[in-house]
Amino acid sequence: MKKLIIILSAIGAAYSLQGCKMKSTGAVVEGDAASKVYVAPGKYDEFYNFVSGGFSGQVSVYGLPSGRLLKVIPVFSVNPENGYGFSEESKPMLTTTSGFVPWDDEHHLALSQTNGEQDGRWLFANANNTPRVARIDLTTFKTVEILEIPNSGGNHSSPFITENTEYVIAGTRFAVPLGDKDVAINSYKENFKSTASFINVDKTTGKMNIAFQIALPGMDLDLSRAGKGPSHGWFFFSTYNTEQANTLLEVNASQKDKDFIVAVNWKKAEEYVKAGKGIKMKARHTHNTWNDETHSASSTMNEEVLVLDPNELKDMVYMIPCPKSPHGCDVDPSGEYIVGSGKLAALIPVFSFQKFTKAIADKNFEGDYHGIPVVKYEAALHGEVQKPGLGPLHTEFDGKGNAYTSFFLSSEIVKWSIKDVKVLDRVPTYYSIGHLCVPGGDTKKPWGKYVIAYNKITKDRYLPTGPELAQSAQLYDISGDKMQLILDYPTIGEPHYAQAIPASVIKDRSAKIYDINKNHHQYVTLGEKNAKVIRSGNRVDIYMTAIRSHLTPDNIEGVNVGDEVYFHVTNLEQDWDVPHGFAIKHANNAELLVMPGETVTLKFVPDRTGIYPFYCTDFCSALHQEMQGYLRVSAKGSNTPLKFSTGETTPAVATK
Amino acid sequence: MWRIDLAAPQYPGGLTMTIWINDVKGDVDVINGLNHYIGMQTIHKEDFKEFIYLPIAMMSFMGLGVLLIFWNRKTGYYIWTAIFAVIGLLSFYDFYKWEYDYGHNLDPNAPIQVPGMAYQPPLIGYKKMLNFEVLSQPHIAGWFFIATGVILVTISFYEWKKSKISLGK
Numbered sequence: 072m073k074k075l076i077i078i079l080s081a082i083g084a085a086y087s088l089q090g091c092k093m094k095s096t097g098a099v100v101e102g103d104a105a106s107k108v109y110v111a112p113g114k115y116d117e118f119y120n121f122v123s124g125g126f127s128g129q130v131s132v133y134g135l136p137s138g139r140l141l142k143v144i145p146v147f148s149v150n151p152e153n154g155y156g157f158s159e160e161s162k163p164m165l166t167t168t169s170g171f172v173p174w175d176d177e178h179h180l181a182l183s184q185t186n187g188e189q190d191g192r193w194l195f196a197n198a199n200n201t202p203r204v205a206r207i208d209l210t211t212f213k214t215v216e217i218l219e220i221p222n223s224g225g226n227h228s229s230p231f232i233t234e235n236t237e238y239v240i241a242g243t244r245f246a247v248p249l250g251d252k253d254v255a256i257n258s259y260k261e262n263f264k265s266t267a268s269f270i271n272v273d274k275t276t277g278k279m280n281i282a283f284q285i286a287l288p289g290m291d292l293d294l295s296r297a298g299k300g301p302s303h304g305w306f307f308f309s310t311y312n313t314e315q316a317n318t319l320l321e322v323n324a325s326q327k328d329k330d331f332i333v334a335v336n337w338k339k340a341e342e343y344v345k346a347g348k349g350i351k352m353k354a355r356h357t358h359n360t361w362n363d364e365t366h367s368a369s370s371t372m373n374e375e376v377l378v379l380d381p382n383e384l385k386d387m388v389y390m391i392p393c394p395k396s397p398h399g400c401d402v403d404p405s406g407e408y409i410v411g412s413g414k415l416a417a418l419i420p421v422f423s424f425q426k427f428t429k430a431i432a433d434k435n436f437e438g439d440y441h442g443i444p445v446v447k448y449e450a451a452l453h454g455e456v457q458k459p460g461l462g463p464l465h466t467e468f469d470g471k472g473n474a475y476t477s478f479f480l481s482s483e484i485v486k487w488s489i490k491d492v493k494v495l496d497r498v499p500t501y502y503s504i505g506h507l508c509v510p511g512g513d514t515k516k517p518w519g520k521y522v523i524a525y526n527k528i529t530k531d532r533y534l535p536t537g538p539e540l541a542q543s544a545q546l547y548d549i550s551g552d553k554m555q556l557i558l559d560y561p562t563i564g565e566p567h568y569a570q571a572i573p574a575s576v577i578k579d580r581s582a583k584i585y586d587i588n589k590n591h592h593q594y595v596t597l598g599e600k601n602a603k604v605i606r607s608g609n610r611v612d613i614y615m616t617a618i619r620s621h622l623t624p625d626n627i628e629g630v631n632v633g634d635e636v637y638f639h640v641t642n643l644e645q646d647w648d649v650p651h652g653f654a655i656k657h658a659n660n661a662e663l664l665v666m667p668g669e670t671v672t673l674k675f676v677p678d679r680t681g682i683y684p685f686y687c688t689d690f691c692s693a694l695h696q697e698m699q700g701y702l703r704v705s706a707k708g709s710n711t712p713l714k715f716s717t718g719e720t721t722p723a724v725a726t727k
Numbered sequence: 728m729w730r731i732d733l734a735a736p737q738y739p740g741g742l743t744m745t746i747w748i749n750d751v752k753g754d755v756d757v758i759n760g761l762n763h764y765i766g767m768q769t770i771h772k773e774d775f776k777e778f779i780y781l782p783i784a785m786m787s788f789m790g791l792g793v794l795l796i797f798w799n800r801k802t803g804y805y806i807w808t809a810i811f812a813v814i815g816l817l818s819f820y821d822f823y824k825w826e827y828d829y830g831h832n833l834d835p836n837a838p839i840q841v842p843g844m845a846y847q848p849p850l851i852g853y854k855k856m857l858n859f860e861v862l863s864q865p866h867i868a869g870w871f872f873i874a875t876g877v878i879l880v881t882i883s884f885y886e887w888k889k890s891k892i893s894l895g896k
Contacts, residue, residue, distance in 0.1 A: 619760060620838075646757045693764065694838055 104557040107548055110137040115578070118510050120523065120571040121180050121194055122544065127564025128175045130196055130207065135510070135521060135571060136546055138560030146205050146214045147175035147198045151661035155214075158663055159637065159672040160592075163370035164359050167201050167219050176200050179230060179294075179568040183277075187234035187299045187406075187515030191576035193277050195230035195239050202226035204241055204270060206277055208363075210582045215361040218279045221354035221376055222249045222266045222286075228308055232272075233297040234515065238337065239279065240297070241268040242308050246289035246315075249378070250353065259317040263289035267308060268376075269337060278360070283344050283377045285335060285388065288441035289315050291324070292333070294399050294465070299515055300406030302424040304338040307409055309397035313440065325415060329392040329448065331440065332400055332411050334427065339387045340379055348384055349377035364591045366669050382442040389431060390440050391422055392448040399465040403474065404515050408453055408489050410474060412463035419463050419476060421492055423453035454492035459485050464505060465568075467512030469519025469549060475512075477504040477524065484524060484547065486554060498554045500545055502528040509549070510571035518573060522547045522554065525566035532559055542566055583647040585668030592670035594639035599623040604715040611636045613715075617651035617665060618643040619692040621717060622685070625700030629713030632677055632706055638663075638685075641670040652688030655702065662688050677704040729822070730866040731848055733758065735859045744770075745866055746822075748785065749778045765857070766837025767829055767846055777821060784814055801886060808879040815876050823850050 110116055116134025119141075124131055128148030132141045149156030149165065156165050156173055165171055175198035183193040194207040202223035206216040220226050220241045228242025246263035248254050254262045264286045271282040291312040298305035313330045316323030343349065354376045361368045381388040393400075395413035402409050409422040430436075430450035437447045462480030469475065473495065476485050482503050486496040506525045510518040524545040533541055541561035548555045587597070596602050596614040602623040605612045611634050616623045622640075630636055640653045644667040654662040655675055663671045677683065687698035705711040729746040730753075742754040751772055759769040772778060788810060795803040830847025833840075846856055849863045865873060 619763070644760065646760065697838075 100556055102555065104548075104555070108136040108138065108546065108558040110134065110139070115574060117574060118518070118521075118571045119574055119577055120508070120510075120544075120569060121182070122525070122562055122569040123177050123180050123196065123567045124563050125178065125542070125565030125567055126176050128177050128198070129564065130177065130180065130194070131563045131566075132212070133544075133560070133562075134574075135523070136558065138544065138546060138558050140563070142212060143563055144207055144212055144214065146196050146207065147177050147203065147217075149173045149661075153664040154661050154671060154673070157661035157673070159674055160367040160670075163368040164214060164217055164361060166359060166370040167203070167357050168221075168355050168372075169201065172201050174200075175203065177564075177567075178227060180570045181230050181232045181239065181513075182570045182572055183236045183272075184232060184234055184514060185236070187303075189511055189514055189516075189570075189572045189576060190236075191572055191580070193236075193272075194570065195232065197226050197229035197241070199225050199227055199244070202229075202241065202243070204230045204239055204279065206272075206279060208277075209577050210580050211363065212581070213361065215363075216277070216279060217357075217359045218270060218281070219356035219358070220268050220281070221356040222247065222264070222284060222352075222378075223268065228267070228292040228295045230270075231295050231297060231306075233306070233337075234299045234303055236272050236274075238282065238297075238306075239270040239272055240295055240306060241270060241281075242266070242292035242295055244291050244293070246291070249286060256317050259289055260315050263315075263317075265290050265292050265310075266378075267292060267295075267306070267333075267335060269306075269340070280358070280373075281356070281376050283340060283349055283379050285340060285379045285381060287333065287381060287388065288443065290330075291320075293397065296400055296402045296409075296513065298402055298406055298424065299404070302402060302406040302409075304336060305424075306335045306337055307400050307402065308333040308335070309393065309400035309411060311396035311398070325396060329394050330396055330413075331390040331445065332393045332397065332409065332422070333443075334389045334391060336387050336389075340384075343379055343384045343387065344377060349379050351375050352378045363585065364589050366585070366590065366592045366671065388443050389427075390443055390445040391427065391451050392437070392445060393420060394418065399463070401466040401468075401474075401513070403489055404468050404470050404517060406515070410466045410476070412466060412476065414462050414464060414479070416463065417458065417461070419456040419459050419466075419487075419492075420448075421453045421456065421489065422451045426453065427451040456487050456492045456494065459487065459494055460497065465507055467507055467509040467522065468517050469509055469512070469522075470517035471519055473519075475507060475509060475522050475549070475554075477507040479503055479505060479527075484522060484554060486549070496552065496554055498547060498556060500524040500526055501532050501543075501559070502526055502530060506566070506568045508569040508571055510573065513570075518571075520548070520550055521571075522549050523569065523571070525562070525569060527565070529561070533561060544569075583667075584645055585666055587641075587643065587645060587668040590641070590668055590670060592639070592641070594637070594672065595670045596639065596641040598643070599717070602715070602717070604629075604713055606634075606713055609634050611713075613638050615640045615653075616643050617641065617653070617687065617698075619649070620687075620694035620698045622653075622687065622698060622700050623717040624715035625717045626719075627701070627715045628703040628705075629711045630677065630702060630704050631709055631711070632680055632704060634677065634704075636675045636677065636702075638673045638675065639670055640665050640673070642667050644668070649691055650689045651691050651698070653685065654688045655685035656683045664689055677702075680704050680706050728866055728869045728872065730864060730869075732862045732864075733859050734862075737858075747778075748868065749782050751775070751778075762846075764837065764839045765844075765846060766834030766840070768832065768834075770829070775825075777818075781818065788814060801890065804886070805883055808883045811876060811879055815872065819850065826850065 118135040120133040120135045122131045130144045145155035181195045196205045202220035208215045223243040224247040225244030227244035230239045246265045248262045266284045268284045290310045293309040295308040312324035359370045393411035395415040397411045398414040399412035430446040435450040436444045460478035460481040464477045466476045504524045508523045546558040642665040658675045665671045683702040731744045733742040744753045830845045
């Protein structure tokens with residue numbers, strides 16, 4: 072009997088243990104989520120969502136609320152799929168002072184603004200590893216400009232913009248010695264500087280150039296935001312490693328109780344520049360631009376930048392103490408409140424711009440950081456959000472007085488009210504959210520309908536795909552009091568910051584074709600009758616046309632092994648969505664996709680004799696599979712006459 | 728004067744060719760591109776002598792109208808109406824002939840050949856041709872042209888009847 076009791080109680084205990092299982096994080100979707108994200112076939116999404124591609128180096132475009140992937144825009148990485156970085160025309164886009172760089176790490180995006188509102192003209196993107204800023208044209212969804220940033224290491228604090236797109240910012244993550252000096256690493260404190268580059272953007276063309284760099288004391292600059300409204304004229308950077316460690320930052324840069332938010336008065340900086348107070352410094356950097364009429368990029372070298380020293384030029388830079396290694400720094404739609412997010416902090420400080428300027432006026436400083444005045448924490452503080460969660464990172468706004476902060480460690484989004492710094496709601500994210508985005512959530516006029524979480528980890532959220540899993544985004548409806556998860560969708564690369572804009576601002580301006588009458592490419596072929604092959608030395612230029620459903624010429628002879636053959640393919644189509652592709656056997660680069668009215672060049676150096684088939688790679692028509700041709704390659708030094716033709720059995724003799 | 732609309736699954740917005748008194752506009756290049764599959768000739772403004780004759784004919788017609796005001800005879804008006812009717816009928820006949828020619832005179836080496844298939848667009852009205860639906864109808868000027876014809880003929884008829892009645896008295 073006793074035995075039985077023991078057995079029974081053992082079973083009971085085991086059963087009750089089962090009952091104590093941890094709660095599953097599985098299904099939290101409730102209500103009519105499906106109907107909120109359902110966009111019927113053939114219907115358009117309400118928002119464009121531009122999402123950074125992280126280590127993919129590209130920018131992806133999703134539709135919201137459906138989460139459908141619409142396009143991947145190649146920006147900092149080569150893209151064999153359409154020839155970006157492989158075509159002769161696009162190679163200069165990825166040229167840097169270190170030559171051609173085929174990859175980068177793309178983290179943050181900024182849509183151009185007018186009066187603090189999205190204007191839908193351009194999208195700016197940063198490259199972390201080889202510091203650069205790119206501009207994407209939103210009529211063609213094409214990268215049209217890339218500017219290299221000198222005196223920078225890890226262009227992470229970028230490309231945030233001012234409210235009229237006066238400046239795009241590029242703050243360095245790594246402090247580095249200016250001018251590529253060769254110094255001891257542990258001489259950080261004396262030799263290393265942190266530059267904040269202010270890139271001027273031309274109002275009409277969008278062309279960028281570095282107006283000036285502010286050489287701040289060595290530290291890691293992190294995410295930054297421009298002031299707006301009353302705080303327009305200021306830029307706020309979060310910083311960490313104000314301990315100035317050059318090794319094991321994990322420990323050494325986490326010592327201080329408070330780091331800073333660096334407040335830069337860029338209007339003041341402009342005055343100093345005007346007054347000639349800047350120092351011209353040798354700092355080579357490339358400037359690459361795309362021309363929609365020549366369908367080609369060109370790369371030019373700039374030799375110097377203008378540097379401003381805040382130790383000499385007073386009243387331009389101030390510091391606000393901010394708890395524990397801040398990562399995010401966000402300015403609310405009114406421009407009055409500045410939210411700092413210490414990634415190791417257990418609270419969120421909210422600063423008041425009014426109080427901050429008053430503290431400066433009253434000289435209410437607690438000291439200085441390498442000569443830069445530090446205002447008293449309490450003097451600039453509006454309030455602290457108490458116990459919001461663990462590891463606050465970034466904050467976006469809904470335009471209704473609420474803020475939404477992402478928490479990496481506690482894996483959640485917390486909604487709180489700015490005025491009284493009270494937590495209103497919290498929802499879990501799956502898992503480990505980094506950035507978040509409310510459409511227009513960084514502007515004066517947010518479209519507070521959704522918040523999107525960009526997560527670092529997915530684990531069990533999707534069908535497993537081996538050790539490397541998808542990264543993901545999650546869409547929450549924030550139109551009510553409670554945030555409601557309504558959709559998961561996987562993303563390309565690793566998503567960091569993103570921007571979303573009402574589709575109506577952009578979609579009607581989207582280009583359908585390139586006007587062939589405006590094609591001023593050096594090697595354009597206007598009409599099939601102008602197709603030709605020209606040899607000069609060992610260079611062979613093939614002026615080729617593509618139109619449904621043939622390439623002209625499609626029989627080419629007289630090319631020898633080792634010749635440098637350039638296929639200049641002009642797509643003669645002037646109809647929407649009729650690109651042609653071009654690929655040739657044994658080419659060791661990529662294919663080309665040629666949009667209607669465009670000319671693109673593939674370089675090919677044949678390494679053996681034979682007949683090389685080439686064909687159209689983009690299914691263009693019912694006779695796409697017939698769109699093909701042959702290149703004959705003869706031995707080096709052979710006298711095969713140069714001939715080309717289409718539709719002839721006896722090839723025509725080429726002009727020499 | 729006239730418009731021909733084409734619709735196909737791949738062309739959600741449709742294609743339109745508008746025929747002016749002296750030009751042919753709209754998605755002509757796109758239509759030409761498509762027509763090469765079935766061996767139709769390409770449409771070029773230069774091929775149509777009508778684009779020179781028609782404006783001259785219409786201008787002359789209008790000039791004649793002004794002259795006839797001064798002449799101020801009913802007979803003049805009847806002749807004027809008759810000329811308009813002749814121009815109209817000739818234009819329709821000519822238009823039909825062009826359509827017939829484009830629709831039937833096909834390249835024998837065309838990639839797509841459907842035995843017995845012709846691609847003559849309707850003079851007016853709707854027709855389904857392969858994957859395309861075709862709707863041919865007057866454009867604004869065309870309607871004016873037709874309305875003018877109707878008005879002219881009606882007035883002529885009315886006046887003629889009136890004069891017959893007065894003669895009868």
